[in-house]
Amino acid sequence: MNVVIDPKQVTKYNRTQGELELFWLFCIMVAGKNSDTVSKKLATMMKPAECSNMTPFEYLRWIDGREKEFGGIEGWLRHHKAGQYNRLCKAFKGSLTLNLRKCLLSDLLDIPGVGQKTARFFLLHTRKSTPYVILDTHILRWLRQWEKTAPKVTPQSAGQYELWSRIAYDYIEHYYPDKTMAEADLTIWKEMSGRA
Numbered sequence: 001m002n003v004v005i006d007p008k009q010v011t012k013y014n015r016t017q018g019e020l021e022l023f024w025l026f027c028i029m030v031a032g033k034n035s036d037t038v039s040k041k042l043a044t045m046m047k048p049a050e051c052s053n054m055t056p057f058e059y060l061r062w063i064d065g066r067e068k069e070f071g072g073i074e075g076w077l078r079h080h081k082a083g084q085y086n087r088l089c090k091a092f093k094g095s096l097t098l099n100l101r102k103c104l105l106s107d108l109l110d111i112p113g114v115g116q117k118t119a120r121f122f123l124l125h126t127r128k129s130t131p132y133v134i135l136d137t138h139i140l141r142w143l144r145q146w147e148k149t150a151p152k153v154t155p156q157s158a159g160q161y162e163l164w165s166r167i168a169y170d171y172i173e174h175y176y177p178d179k180t181m182a183e184a185d186l187t188i189w190k191e192m193s194g195r196a
Helices: 017-030 035-051 056-064 072-079 085-095 105-109 116-124 137-143 158-175 181-193
Strands: none
Touching (some): 017 056, 056 072, 056 085, 116 181
């Protein structure tokens, strides 16, 4: 298992179990942070798992069972200066029983510290034909070209998120008819972040 996530190439539908778990942890960690920085940090944190042939979840279960040596998952996060220790610890622990191949959006949203963007980002880039739009700042800025009242920040209420998500979905289908939602999402992110 390669422990490096390339933020410019996140769509992959045939991940191994280890790659799928690693990507989910990346999705949790990257919320509100620089994707390149998080990718490097996570690679460093997961290097022992790669060396010992453990999947990321197996490694986290092992860490969690060693409270005295490592301080559990929270101590391990603090050792690596991951930030947002309380949120990440709850989200990582809450994820360890997930079936990442079959879970629904609602299953992901039930995990403490996981929001709409994180859950949809994971599903969009791991499953073909996923009908979700991730309302990040790049998509919202792109959307405001046509919808001047589109929010500047991600809506926090589920109803508002769903409303603007449907509106963005229609625009994306119109302007990128030959792309999947995942391809269009990455294209817009690259354009709006200056990475194109």
